[in-house]
Amino acid sequence: MLSERELERYKRQILLFGEDGQERLKKSHIFIAGAGGLGSPVSIYLAVAGVGTITIVDRDVVELTNLNRQVLHYDQDIGKKKTESAGEKLRIINPDITVNAIEADIGEKNVSSLVGSADGIVDAMDNFDTRYLLNRVAQAKRIPFFHGAISGLYGQATTILPGTTPCLACIFPKAPPKEVFPVIGVTPGFIGMIQATEVVKYLLGRGELLAGRLLIWDGMYARAEEIKTERNPDCDVCGHGT
Amino acid sequence: MSVKVRFFARFRELLGTDIIVDKGPEAGMADLVREIARQNEEGYKAVFDEQGRFHEFVIVMRNGKRVLISDVEKIILTDGDEIAVFPPVAGG
Numbered sequence: 001m002l003s004e005r006e007l008e009r010y011k012r013q014i015l016l017f018g019e020d021g022q023e024r025l026k027k028s029h030i031f032i033a034g035a036g037g038l039g040s041p042v043s044i045y046l047a048v049a050g051v052g053t054i055t056i057v058d059r060d061v062v063e064l065t066n067l068n069r070q071v072l073h074y075d076q077d078i079g080k081k082k083t084e085s086a087g088e089k090l091r092i093i094n095p096d097i098t099v100n101a102i103e104a105d106i107g108e109k110n111v112s113s114l115v116g117s118a119d120g121i122v123d124a125m126d127n128f129d130t131r132y133l134l135n136r137v138a139q140a141k142r143i144p145f146f147h148g149a150i151s152g153l154y155g156q157a158t159t160i161l162p163g164t165t166p167c168l169a170c171i172f173p174k175a176p177p178k179e180v181f182p183v184i185g186v187t188p189g190f191i192g193m194i195q196a197t198e199v200v201k202y203l204l205g206r207g208e209l210l211a212g213r214l215l216i217w218d219g220m221y222a223r224a225e226e227i228k229t230e231r232n233p234d235c236d237v238c239g240h241g242t
Numbered sequence: 243m244s245v246k247v248r249f250f251a252r253f254r255e256l257l258g259t260d261i262i263v264d265k266g267p268e269a270g271m272a273d274l275v276r277e278i279a280r281q282n283e284e285g286y287k288a289v290f291d292e293q294g295r296f297h298e299f300v301i302v303m304r305n306g307k308r309v310l311i312s313d314v315e316k317i318i319l320t321d322g323d324e325i326a327v328f329p330p331v332a333g334g
Contacts, residue, residue: 124334154252173298188334
């Protein structure tokens with residue numbers, strides 16, 4: 001049931017997908033791995049859309065070098081845990097949803113319990129080791145994994161549906177090299193919006209997802225490309241032998 | 243025969259894109275990309291390892307279809323082929 005306040009808050013989007021759609025968002029729980037460049041815009045927009053429960057996890061503390069892009073955090077938050085800052089802001093942004101902001105280093109031992117019974121995982125990570133781990137958990141729990149990654153003015157995104165689409169390991173059998181990546185906020189802002197849009201469509205059961213499609217965005221030239229992705233039957237994570 | 247090679251993101255910064263090349267028959271796809279990449283040392287190293295093989299993380303497409311890195315050396319080009327070479331990124 002939506003309250004009067006909720007009906008008013010989400011009035012303009014209820015025009016798109018009805019109260020039923022809004023109820024679906026309200027009942028949903030999304031896990032966002034990372035409260036940084038991608039995590040900030042994804043969490044903000046899922047919060048204002050009324051996703052009922054958002055769990056956001058990060059292990060870091062806010063630093064000045066984060067503030068060119070991590071729009072959940074401000075100067076006053078420097079030195080604070082990112083999850084504390086994120087939780088505070090998201091609750092102000094939408095007091096009508098539940099925000100679980102958990103300080104944790106996502107690893108083999110805790111990832112399954114951190115994700116819990118979430119309906120989907122948003123990849124807002126800055127390294128592939130953890131991405132591959134989240135990919136395995138998404139497969140095990142049979143929930144979607146909304147992948148995103150960026151560097152400079154360039155980014156990629158795809159939606160992984162266990163049992164249907166290629167998994168992250170099919171698409172990226174080898175991780176790109178680790179680097180201190182250059183970045184300006186507009187890029188994770190843009191890719192974060194692609195991911196958040198995917199989440200909303202998935203939860204509403206509407207539109208067409210980036211399932212089996214890797215979207216490549218080159219902001220320098222304002223060009224989007226699409227790569228069709230295929231399952232690897234021998235994939236260690238989702239292949240025949242698994 | 244004429245083929246086009248497109249590079250993206252960092253690869254594009256270093257090597258350019260929409261490179262149209264005329265090659266004789268039996269030209270290998272990997273050889274062609276190596277030839278183009280040699281024009282810029284940094285670009286070459288971004289795409290290829292010290293043994294001259296594609297880095298395993300590079301995404302290679304031929305006419306819109308993914309070519310696995312393990313198969314890349316086997317591909318012989320045909321007229322009108324479009325090769326795309328992408329670097330996946332990892333930031334967030």
